[in-house]
Amino acid sequence: MNTRYRKLIIAGNWKMNKTPADARDFFKKLGPLGRKGGRFEAVLCVPAIDIPAAVSASKEMRYSIGAQNMHQAPSGAYTGEISADMLKNAGVKYVIIGHSERREYFGETDFTVSEKVKAALDAGLRPIMCVGESLQHRQDGLEKPHIAYQVAAGLSQVSEEQISRVVIAYEPIWAIGTGNTATAQDAQDICCHIRSILREKYGARKARAVSILYGGSMNPENAADLIAMEDIDGGLIGGASLTAEKFRKIIEEAAAVNS
Ligand code: 13P
DSSP states (O other): OOTTTSOEEEEEEOOSOOOHHHHHHHHHHHOOOOOOOTTEEEEEEOOGGGHHHHHHHTTTTTOEEEESOOBSSSSSSOTTOOBHHHHHHTTOOEEEESOHHHHHHSOOOHHHHHHHHHHHHHTTOEEEEEEOOOHHHHHTTOHHHHHHHHHHHHTTTOOTTTGGGOEEEEOOGGGTTTSOOOOHHHHHHHHHHHHHHHHHHHOHHHHTTSOEEEESSOOTTTHHHHHTSTTOOEEEESGGGSSHHHHHHHHHHHHHHHO
16 A cells, blocks of 8 residues: 555445345444545445435435446446446445456456446446456456456556546455455555556556455454555455444554555
């Protein structure tokens, strides 16, 4: 983390968990974020149906609300889908794009990821674009080229003016929901690699302003070590974001590293 150039972001991803009533209850337990400095942001990415409840329950508490997916088209005959504009209108600031679960179970490709990232930016949302290698890729030593490809493809429609509004989350698939967190050094190596790809495409000044998060079994015990690394600017947290106490603890750990 280097808050001289970029924001520290702690983001929760509830995935398909919690009703609107659960969301209200969660924010009551979580309590206000309080003052953590201008370059710190805490985000909860909630199921679409929970967005109104989360936006209203977190009012005056200084959290940002995110969605977990969106459609790339501005409107039209796409039954069951939600557009970037609809999210923006509902009070959403961030949207996760290209999570490995969406790539695996819903057929998202690097191309659809690039379309969604562009549509999110055009609508004034901040995309959290996810990349990450499988266990097989890692065992074969192919994690870096795989990540390089995903980053380049996902950002293929992002201009120099827009890149600083993009957040990238490095989530190794083998670390998601498994308890096998990447070591801080392994996660740093990949996040640094991602920044070097950004540097090649957008230049050093733009690259150092992009927040790159780590995700995959992050919890209150390992968060501080990961976030202390130069190129890891926060976390995208699944399981541990479902419990208000755990999520708050991660926020406190991150704020302590940042102080
Ligand atoms: P876990 O924190 O449960 O491993 O999930 C990570 C994740 O997929 C966040 O998007």
